Amino acid sequence: MSEKAFQDYYPADLSHCYGCGNNNAHGHQIKSFWDGEETVAEFNPLPEHTAIPGFVYGGLIASLIDCHGTGSASAAAYKAAGRELGSEPALRFVTANLNVDFLAPTPMGQTLKLRGTITECKEKKVVVDITVSAGETVCAKGRVIAVKMPASMAS
Numbered sequence: 001m002s003e004k005a006f007q008d009y010y011p012a013d014l015s016h017c018y019g020c021g022n023n024n025a026h027g028h029q030i031k032s033f034w035d036g037e038e039t040v041a042e043f044n045p046l047p048e049h050t051a052i053p054g055f056v057y058g059g060l061i062a063s064l065i066d067c068h069g070t071g072s073a074s075a076a077a078y079k080a081a082g083r084e085l086g087s088e089p090a091l092r093f094v095t096a097n098l099n100v101d102f103l104a105p106t107p108m109g110q111t112l113k114l115r116g117t118i119t120e121c122k123e124k125k126v127v128v129d130i131t132v133s134a135g136e137t138v139c140a141k142g143r144v145i146a147v148k149m150p151a152s153m154a155s
């Protein structure tokens, strides 16, 4: 994919997140995009993301769902407002609630594909439902309730 990801529009001072911040060299730097009305992201787990040899750590999967969810929430909010991604003032969302179901063991050595559906989109709250698949297998599903970032979290 050559277009800019949702996270590429985050201002530099909000790009330190371990899951999605471009400025976090040790983070996952997840990249999310529109695919029609849904959102997509891919991630290739590294050996250090192992749970049991051959299988991916669930905390990583939760982290991917978390940041694909908050990124999707931001993109959905811009879309609902009829605004260009990245236009000011920034519409940024944080996680209020993260719920994950681990449905099948997630194998190492495969690209994980995340697919998000915007279930609810209000001015202050966006709900995103997400699946994580390895090949044809849906290994996990999750729901992110994202709420507009409070002013107290801005630097």
Ligand SMILES: CCCCCCCC(=O)SCCNC(=O)CCNC(=O)[C@H](O)C(C)(C)COP(=O)(O)OP(=O)(O)OC[C@H]1O[C@@H](n2cnc3c(N)ncnc32)[C@H](O)[C@@H]1OP(=O)(O)O
Pocket: 010, 014, 015, 017, 019, 020, 066, 067, 070, 092, 093, 094, 095, 096, 097, 122, 124, 125, 145, 147, 148, 149, 150
């Ligand atoms: C910006 C780039 C970085 C990306 C971040 C990546 C993801 C992260 O890791 S963020 C870090 C983890 N998250 C946090 O630290 C957030 C800490 N919590 C908070 O700041 C606040 O509790 C916050 C903002 C979530 C909610 O603020 P608050 O003022 O209580 O919201 P409030 O106005 O009451 O509620 C708004 C809506 O959200 C819902 N809501 C609020 N909190 C929750 C919750 N914990 N669970 C479910 N729903 C909730 C409310 O029910 C309400 O829904 P509705 O409009 O349908 O009635």
